[in-house]
Amino acid sequence: MQTSAAARIEPTPVEDDDKILNINIYLADGSHFRREAIAGLRLLDLLRMYGFPVKAECGGACVCGTCHIRIPERWQNVLPPPTDEELAKLDDIPTADESSRLACQIETTDEMDGFEFVIQPDSLVPQTYWVAG
Numbered sequence: 564m565q566t567s568a569a570a571r572i573e574p575t576p577v578e579d580d581d582k583i584l585n586i587n588i589y590l591a592d593g594s595h596f597r598r599e600a601i602a603g604l605r606l607l608d609l610l611r612m613y614g615f616p617v618k619a620e621c622g623g624a625c626v627c628g629t630c631h632i633r634i635p636e637r638w639q640n641v642l643p644p645p646t647d648e649e650l651a652k653l654d655d656i657p658t659a660d661e662s663s664r665l666a667c668q669i670e671t672t673d674e675m676d677g678f679e680f681v682i683q684p685d686s687l688v689p690q691t692y693w694v695a696g
């Protein structure tokens with residue numbers, strides 16, 4: 564079976580001077596995955612690159628709310644505040660709270676080494692078995 568080029572997320576080539584960031588990804592059940600990234604990568608694309616089954620039904624256009632994540636308080640100050648568009652979409656998610664953000668609206672920066680976030684169950688494709696790469 565052949566997949567379309569649009570469906571594949573290719574890793575960004577790493578340059579010699581790129582800082583490697585360790586990003587800590589959690590599931591609501593406490594499962595923990597540490598994955599490497601570089602600055603300039605949307606968290607949604609990071610999740611897709613490593614095989615996390617995030618719904619992200621709109622493909623990252625900030626219209627579906629199915630890339631819902633939560634950011635621990637200690638990391639919220641390294642992120643730019645959500646835009647009005649992101650806040651409006653978060654308002655539509657019944658389980659969202661003050662720590663909620665959309666993975667498609669956050670881009671990694673060099674200040675995010677060690678960053679942590681939790682993928683919300685409502686944004687994962689229901690599967691009985693999956694392996695994050």
Ligand code: FES
Pocket residue numbers: 607619620621622623624625626627628629630652665666667668
């Ligand atoms: S992927 Fe649809 S809002 Fe983020």
